[in-house]
Amino acid sequence: MTSQSSALYMRTHLIGASGGLQLARLVANDPWTAGAIDHLPAELEEEMAFVRARVEELSGHRERWLGAVVGLGTGVRGVAGVLHVTRGRFRRVAALEAMRSLLLAKKAMWELGMEGRVDFGSGAARCAELNDQAARQAEELQELHQRAADEAFSADR
Numbered sequence: 001m002t003s004q005s006s007a008l009y010m011r012t013h014l015i016g017a018s019g020g021l022q023l024a025r026l027v028a029n030d031p032w033t034a035g036a037i038d039h040l041p042a043e044l045e046e047e048m049a050f051v052r053a054r055v056e057e058l059s060g061h062r063e064r065w066l067g068a069v070v071g072l073g074t075g076v077r078g079v080a081g082v083l084h085v086t087r088g089r090f091r092r093v094a095a096l097e098a099m100r101s102l103l104l105a106k107k108a109m110w111e112l113g114m115e116g117r118v119d120f121g122s123g124a125a126r127c128a129e130l131n132d133q134a135a136r137q138a139e140e141l142q143e144l145h146q147r148a149a150d151e152a153f154s155a156d157r
């Protein structure tokens with residue numbers, strides 16, 4: 001994969017990650033999670049900074065557009081917060097499913113980085129750490145998802 005193809009691929013993931021970050025903030029702030037994923041937004045921000053730095057290195061210029069995308073995501077988060085997308089049995093299940101899907105997509109990017117298919121340069125070794133982190137994050141969300149599904153679909157509701 002060329003450097004420009006890698007940069008384009010990573011930019012696409014950054015766009016998805018900005019939405020995922022906003023959703024993670026909403027889910028983490030839901031009292032129902034009882035602090036189980038309070039760490040997730042900060043981890044996602046750190047991962048995004050890592051990818052953004054590599055994209056800027058590959059493209060040779062600052063990725064200023066990302067601030068606008070994150071700003072748009074913050075607006076969406078505000079609307080979603082008003083609508084309480086993470087509150088309510090079925091909404092919570094759907095929000096956790098969306099989060100897991102985004103995490104698995106991110107994990108796939110780290111796997112391609114570990115294989116050298118996506119050019120992370122000297123950061124390729126970091127992809128293995130981030131891949132392990134993504135697996136842990138997905139497990140945490142799976143546990144919450146199972147609990148939410150149990151509550152949403154239990155026979156006595």
